[in-house]
Amino acid sequence: xxxxxxxxxxxxxxxxxxxxxxxxxxxxxxxxxxxxxxxxxxxxxxxxxxxxxxxxxxxxxxxxxxxxxxxxxxxxxxxxxxxxxxxxxxxxxxxxxxxxxxxxxxxxxxxxxxxxxxxxxxxxxxxxxxxxxxxxxxxxxxxxxxxxxxxxxxxxxxxxxxxxxxxxxxxxxxxxxxxxxxxxxxxxxxxxxxxxxxxxxxxxxxxxxxxxxxxxxxxxxxxxxxxxxxxxxxxxxxxxxxxxxxxxxxxxxxxxxxxxxxxxxxxxxxxxxxxxxxxxxxxxxxxxxx
Amino acid sequence: xxxxxxxxxxxxxxxxxxxxxxxxxxxxxxxxxxxxxxxxxxxxxxxxxxxxxxxxxxxxxxxxxxxxxxxxxxxxxxxxxxxxxxxxxxxxxxxxxxxxxxxxxxxxxxxxxxxxxxxxxxxxxxxxxxxxxxxxxxxxxxxxxxxxxxxxxxxxxxxxxxxxxxxxxxxxxxxxxxxxxxxxxxxxxxxxxxxxxxxxxxxxxxxxxxxxxxxxxxxxxxxxxxxxxxxxxx
Amino acid sequence: xxxxxxxxxxxxxxxxxxxxxxxxxxxxxxxxxxxxxxxxxxxxxxxxxxxxxxxxxxxxxxxxxxxxxxxxxxxxxxxxxxxxxxxxxxxxxxxxxxxxxxxxxxxxxxxxxxxxxxxxxxxxxxxxxxxxxxxxxxxxxxxxxxxxxxxxxxxxxxxxxxxxxxxxxxxxxxxxxxxxxxxxxxxxxxxxxxxxxxxxxxxxxxxxxxxxxxxxxxxxxxxxxxxxxxxxxxxxxxxxxxxxxxxxxxxxxxxxxxxxxxxxxxxxxxxxxxxxxxxxxxxxxxxxxxxxxxxxxxxxxxxxxxxxxxxxxxxxxxxxxxx
Numbered sequence: 001x002x003x004x005x006x007x008x009x010x011x012x013x014x015x016x017x018x019x020x021x022x023x024x025x026x027x028x029x030x031x032x033x034x035x036x037x038x039x040x041x042x043x044x045x046x047x048x049x050x051x052x053x054x055x056x057x058x059x060x061x062x063x064x065x066x067x068x069x070x071x072x073x074x075x076x077x078x079x080x081x082x083x084x085x086x087x088x089x090x091x092x093x094x095x096x097x098x099x100x101x102x103x104x105x106x107x108x109x110x111x112x113x114x115x116x117x118x119x120x121x122x123x124x125x126x127x128x129x130x131x132x133x134x135x136x137x138x139x140x141x142x143x144x145x146x147x148x149x150x151x152x153x154x155x156x157x158x159x160x161x162x163x164x165x166x167x168x169x170x171x172x173x174x175x176x177x178x179x180x181x182x183x184x185x186x187x188x189x190x191x192x193x194x195x196x197x198x199x200x201x202x203x204x205x206x207x208x209x210x211x212x213x214x215x216x217x218x219x220x221x222x223x224x225x226x227x228x229x230x231x232x233x234x235x236x237x238x239x240x241x242x243x244x245x246x247x248x249x250x251x252x253x254x255x256x257x258x259x260x261x262x263x264x265x266x267x268x269x270x271x272x273x274x275x276x277x278x279x280x281x282x283x284x285x286x287x288x289x290x
Numbered sequence: 291x292x293x294x295x296x297x298x299x300x301x302x303x304x305x306x307x308x309x310x311x312x313x314x315x316x317x318x319x320x321x322x323x324x325x326x327x328x329x330x331x332x333x334x335x336x337x338x339x340x341x342x343x344x345x346x347x348x349x350x351x352x353x354x355x356x357x358x359x360x361x362x363x364x365x366x367x368x369x370x371x372x373x374x375x376x377x378x379x380x381x382x383x384x385x386x387x388x389x390x391x392x393x394x395x396x397x398x399x400x401x402x403x404x405x406x407x408x409x410x411x412x413x414x415x416x417x418x419x420x421x422x423x424x425x426x427x428x429x430x431x432x433x434x435x436x437x438x439x440x441x442x443x444x445x446x447x448x449x450x451x452x453x454x455x456x457x458x459x460x461x462x463x464x465x466x467x468x469x470x471x472x473x474x475x476x477x478x479x480x481x482x483x484x485x486x487x488x489x490x491x492x493x494x495x496x497x498x499x500x501x502x503x504x505x506x507x508x509x510x511x512x513x514x515x516x517x518x519x520x521x522x523x524x
Numbered sequence: 525x526x527x528x529x530x531x532x533x534x535x536x537x538x539x540x541x542x543x544x545x546x547x548x549x550x551x552x553x554x555x556x557x558x559x560x561x562x563x564x565x566x567x568x569x570x571x572x573x574x575x576x577x578x579x580x581x582x583x584x585x586x587x588x589x590x591x592x593x594x595x596x597x598x599x600x601x602x603x604x605x606x607x608x609x610x611x612x613x614x615x616x617x618x619x620x621x622x623x624x625x626x627x628x629x630x631x632x633x634x635x636x637x638x639x640x641x642x643x644x645x646x647x648x649x650x651x652x653x654x655x656x657x658x659x660x661x662x663x664x665x666x667x668x669x670x671x672x673x674x675x676x677x678x679x680x681x682x683x684x685x686x687x688x689x690x691x692x693x694x695x696x697x698x699x700x701x702x703x704x705x706x707x708x709x710x711x712x713x714x715x716x717x718x719x720x721x722x723x724x725x726x727x728x729x730x731x732x733x734x735x736x737x738x739x740x741x742x743x744x745x746x747x748x749x750x751x752x753x754x755x756x757x758x759x760x761x762x763x764x765x766x767x768x769x770x771x772x773x774x775x776x777x778x779x780x781x782x783x784x785x786x787x788x789x790x791x792x793x794x795x796x797x798x799x800x801x802x803x804x805x806x807x808x809x810x811x812x813x814x815x816x817x818x819x820x821x822x823x824x825x826x827x828x829x830x831x832x833x834x835x836x837x838x839x840x841x842x843x844x845x846x847x
Contacts, residue, residue, distance in 0.1 A: 036635050085820060092827050094784060096634065097575065101780050105819025108773055112812040166392070173378050173389055180376035182340060185364030185393040185441065222769060226646060233639045264650050271643040275628060278640065282631040 003137045008259045009252070014144050016251020017151035018206050022224065023231040023243040024155060025202030031238030032175045033192045034096065035086055038103035040203055040228060041221025042110035047074060047204030048216035049114055052123050063128050070208060071201055078200025081106070082193040107221075115218040122215035125208070147209045154205060155244070158198070162240075171195055175238065203228070227270075234274050236287020246285060291316040291445060291476050292337060297346035297356070299329070299336045306332045308500045309346070314445070314478050319471050319490045322480045323517075324497035330480045331373065333497060334447040337478070338370035339363040350445075365393040369443035373450040373480075375434040379423035383414055386422050386433055390440030399442050407436040410466060428459040435466060446470070448479040460484045527709045533831075534705060534788050538698055541795075545687050555686035557802055559758065562690070562697045565794035566751040568778040569787065570744035573704055576785030578716045578740045581634055584625055584641035585748055586772050587648050592618040592749025593756040593766070594652065597671040598661040600757070607674045611753030618749020619742045626741030630734055649767045667763030674757040693754060700747050701788060707743065708787060712736060773815075774801070780819050783829025792830055 129142040162168040173181040174191045235242030257269040292314040299307035339360035348356040391400040408415040464486035496504035548554040571585040596614035629637045658664040782793025804811040
C-alpha cells in the first residue's frame with residue numbers, strides 16, 4: 001500500500017514537472033502580451049511528431065541530437081507564427097478574441113495535417129534511458145527520473161534567463177509595463193515574438209518528454225491545452241511562480257484522484273479545485289490584475 | 291538640434307497635431323505650454339518615436355526621424371520621460387535604472403551614468419534595492435528622470451515633471467533640470483507649474499487645439515495678454 | 525452598424541432564406557442542411573451576443589445547446605410533455621445552468637471566463653456518459669436513440685418531409701433574431717458598449733455589470749437551449765459526440781466568417797459555413813485542414829467578417845456622396 005502511494009506520488013511529481021514547464025510557457029505569453037494561444041496543444045503534439053520524424057531518419061538515434069535539432073526548429077516556428085499571425089492582429093479592436101480565433105484555426109490546420117501525414121494511430125518514442133531502479137517492490141524507471149530532471153532543468157534555465165540576461169530583463173519589463181519598456185527603447189514587438197517562440201519550445205519539449213510515456217496522437221494536444229490552461233488560471237495568469245506551484249499541485253492531485261477514484265474523475269476534480277479557488281481568489285493563487 | 295516642420299499626428303482617425311512647427315537648438319531649454327488634452331504629450335511622444343502615425347518632418351541634426359520608432363531613437367540619444375512615469379513597479383530602483391541603459395549606445399556607459407545619476411539623486415542611491423512601486427510620488431518622479439538620463443541621451447523630452455508633486459519638490463525638479471542643462475543636455479519640457487523652469491526657457495511655445503498658437507522668448511510671453519490668461523487659468 | 529441598417533439586413537436575409545424551399549424543396553438532403561443552418565445560426569447569434577457584443581468570453585455555448593437538447597428529449601420522454609412545450613422547458617433548464625455558470629464568472633476577467641465556461645463543456649461529457657447521466661435518462665455513452673418528433677396541434681413534423689419543419693424552425697429563428705436585435709437596440713446595448721469600453725467607469729455611472737452580464741448569460745443560454753430542444757426533436761437521437769471539438773470549431777468558423785460583434789453576421793456566417801462544409805466533404809480528411817487555413821487567412825484579411833466587409837463598402841460609398 002505504501003509502495004502504491006509512493007508510486008502515485010512520484011507519478012504526480014513527474015507529470016507535475018512537465019506540466020510546470022508547459023504552464024510556464026503559456027503564462028509567459030499571457031503575462032507578456034496578453035495573448036491566448038489556442039494552438040498550444042497542437043504545438044505540444046508537434047514537438048512529439050518532430051522527435052518522431054527525427055528518430056525515423058536512420059542518422060539520429062540519440063535524444064541529445066533530437067533536442068539540438070528540435071529546439072531551434074520550435075523556436076523559429078514559434079517566432080514566425082507570432083510575427084505572421086498574432087502581431088498583425090494587435091492593432092485591431094477585440095484583438096484578444098481574434099488571436100483566439102486565429103490560433104484556433106491554426107490548431108485545426110495543424111491537428112488535421114498531423115492526422116493526414118502521420119495517421120491517427122498512436123506513435124511512440126523510444127525511452128530516454130533504459131532500465132529501472134528497484135528497491136524491493138518499488139520500481140522507478142530511469143526514464144521518469146530523466147524526464148523530471150530535464151523539466152526542472154528547463155525551468156531553472158528559463159529562470160536564469162529571465163533574471164540574468166538582458167533579453168530576459170526586457171521580457172520582464174514588457175510584462176510589467178509595455179509603455180515603460182517602449183520608452184526605455186526595448187523592442188516590444190521583438191519581445192512578443194521571442195516569448196512566443198520560447199513558449200513554443202517549452203510546450204514542444206513537453207511533448208517530446210511525455211511522448212515516451214504517453215503516446216503521440218493528432219488530437220492529444222487538447223487535453224494538454226486544457227490542463228495547461230487550468231494550471232495557469234489556478235496559479236494566476238501571468239505569474240510564473242504561481243504556475244509552478246499550481247503545476248505540481250495539479251500533477252499530484254491528478255495522480256491521487258486518478259488512483260483513488262478513477263481517471264474519469266480527474267478532470268472534474270481539477271475543475272472543482274479551480275472553481276473554488278477562483279471563487280475565493282478571482283485572480284488565481286498568485287495572480288495580479290492589470 | 292531638433293527641427294519640427296509640418297508635423298501631423300494621429301491616434302487612429304483622430305487628428306491630434308496639425309502642422310506643428312518647432313525648433314529646439316542644441317543645449318537649449320524649450321518650454322511647451324497649453325491647455326490639457328490639446329496635444330502636448332503627443333508632440334513630445336512624436337519626437338521620441340512613441341506615436342504610431344505621424345506625417346511631416348522631424349529633423350534631428352539634419353536627419354529626418356519622423357516615424358522612426360523609439361527603440362531606434364533612444365539609441366540615437368532621444369529619450370522621453372512620461373508624465374505617468376511608467377516605471378517597472380515590481381523591479382528595484384537599481385533594476386529600473388539599469389533598464390534605462392538598455393539601448394546599445396547606452397550600455398557601455400552604464401556604470402558611469404549610474405554614478406552620475408546617484409550624485410544628482412542621492413535619495414535614489416539609498417533606495418537602490420527598494421521596489422519601484424513602494425516609492426513616494428516625488429521619489430518615483432526622480433526615478434523616472436534618472437532612468438531617462440541612463441539612456442545617455444543628448445535630448446530629453448520631459449512631460450509634466452511637476453505632476454502630482456508637492457510644491458517643495460518642484461524646486462528640486464527645477465534644480466535638476468537646470469543642472470542637467472548646464473551639463474549640455476537639450477531639453478524640451480512641458481511644464482507650467484514651475485516658474486523657475488519657465489525662467490530657464492530659451493523659447494516658449496504654446497500648443498492649442500493641436501496647433502502652435504505662440505512662439506517666442508519668455509519676455510514676449512510675459513507681455514502677451516492671452517498667455518497671461520493661460521498662466522492664470524491653471 | 526446603425527440599428528435601422530441591421531433591421532434591413534435581417535429582413536433581407538430572412539426573405540432570401542424563406543424562399544429557398546422554392547428552389548430546393550424537393551431535395552430532402554438540401555432541406556436538411558438548410559434546417560441545420562437555421563439551428564446553428566441561432567446558436568452562433570447567441571454566442572455572438574455574449575462574446576462579440578457583451579464582451580464576455582464565454583465558451584459554453586455548445587454545452588448549453590447539448591443541455592437543452594438532452595433536457596427536451598428527457599422531459600418529453602419521462603414526463604410525457606409534448607415536445608412543443610418541452611423545448612421551452614429545455615430552454616428554461618439551460619437558462620438556469622446559464623445563470624449558475626454566469627454567477628462565478630461575474631468576478632472574473634477575460635481568459636478566466638473562457639476557461640470556466642469551457643470547463644462546463646468539458647465536464648458535461650463525462651457527466652452525461654456516467655452514472656449521474658444514466659440516472660437522469662441520458663442513455664450513458666449510447667445516448668438517446670428515440671425522441672418524440674415535434675407535434676403542433678396534432679400535426680407531426682417528420683424528417684421525411686422537411687419543408688414544413690424548415691418553416692417552423694425558420695419562424696423560431698426569426699423570433700430569436702428579433703429578440704437579439706431588440707436587446708442590441710435597447711438600453712442593454714448602450715450598457716454593454718459602456719462596460720466593454722471601461723468597466724470601472726461604467727460601474728461608477730451606475731451601470732450594474734452584475735445585472736446585465738447575468739441577464740445575457742440567462743438569455744443566450746435560454747435561446748440556445750431551446751433551439752437545442754428543437755434539434756433533438758428533429759434528429760430524433762442524441763449522443764455526446766456533439767461535445768467533441770468539431771461543433772465548437774464550426775461555430776467559431778461561423779463567427780469568423782460572419783464577423784464577431786457584427787450582428788446579423790452570425791446568420792450569414794452559418795449558411796456560408798455549413799454550405800462550405802458540405803461542399804468540401806468529398807475531400808474528407810483534408811476538409812478541416814482547409815477550414816483551418818481559411819480561418820487563419822480570414823481573420824487576417826477580413827477581421828470583421830463578411831458583414832464587416834459589407835459595412836466598409838457601404839461607408840466608402842457614403843463618403844463619396846458627401847464629398
